[in-house]
């Protein structure tokens with residue numbers, strides 16, 4: 001199995017013990033470890049692949065707890081650094097009764113933002129067959145420079161670059177700056193996955209169709225994916241395009257569905273990049289990835305809900 005290195009943030013979401021309340025009304029909170037790039041690494045490992053997470057945590061109990069979660073799940077923490085001065089990032093998150101998601105971040109600055117280019121484990125990055133990242137690591141220095149350097153080292157060593165922007169607008173100083181920074185590394189990626197919401201944000205169009213998706217195409221791109229929640233996903237390559245339906249499940253918490261989808265996809269293409277050029281094979285892989293995303297919505301939290309390979313097989317072989 002080829003190694004997938006996932007770069008970026010790992011943090012703890014604090015979610016209310018009861019649903020449908022505002023942050024102020026919540027009687028208490030439960031720890032839900034997350035951070036999209038960390039979720040992707042764990043998703044890969046759960047499914048039987050080889051993964052490493054690269055990023056910075058606070059040298060505190062929470063940071064060491066998170067590193068422990070990576071290791072328990074078989075993810076290499078050889079690229080994890082601990083900051084003596086800054087805390088592990090925290091976010092308080094709630095889905096209010098009116099359906100609005102409310103976030104409150106504790107990042108002033110948090111350890112993940114302080115990773116420097118000198119702290120990168122270059123040997124680990126050079127051994128990656130796939131290098132995956134988001135955009136939260138682009139928000140501030142020095143992490144931004146570390147991100148750019150890691151991408152360049154991975155690319156020169158022959159890795160496939162995978163990008164899921166994972167827009168978190170409240171973390172950016174402005175929407176314009178978010179868009180500019182997210183797009184500043186667009187042309188480097190071989191594989192890009194956006195959600196319907198991100199497609200609208202990045203194109204400025206309120207249409208989610210082939211035309212708006214293709215406006216995000218760039219010359220060196222190999223595969224563009226648009227995920228549509230319970231409507232499945234659409235795929236675009238130079239040669240063909242199409243869609244894959246979602247699996248019908250009773251969703252209780254969609255957190256991590258996109259990360260599960262990406263982890264499943266990367267785990268399949270890491271050892272066979274040619275899948276991207278073969279529509280029949282790619283569709284099979286995307287069915288598998290959609291099943292992973294669907295399963296992840298059936299349990300609370302991201303990491304506890306990431307499936308194993310045998311769980312996915314039982315969904316794929318069961319009634320659709």
Ligand code: ATP
Pocket residue numbers: 194195196227228229230231232233245246247248249251254255256257258259261289290291292293294297
């Ligand atoms: P998130 O940011 O919440 O992790 P995302 O917005 O990046 O997710 P989604 O489109 O929500 O990504 O989900 C990714 C994939 O997971 C979808 O393409 C779909 O196959 C599956 N999925 C997500 N939500 C559901 C659902 N309610 N029912 C069935 N499948 C789902």
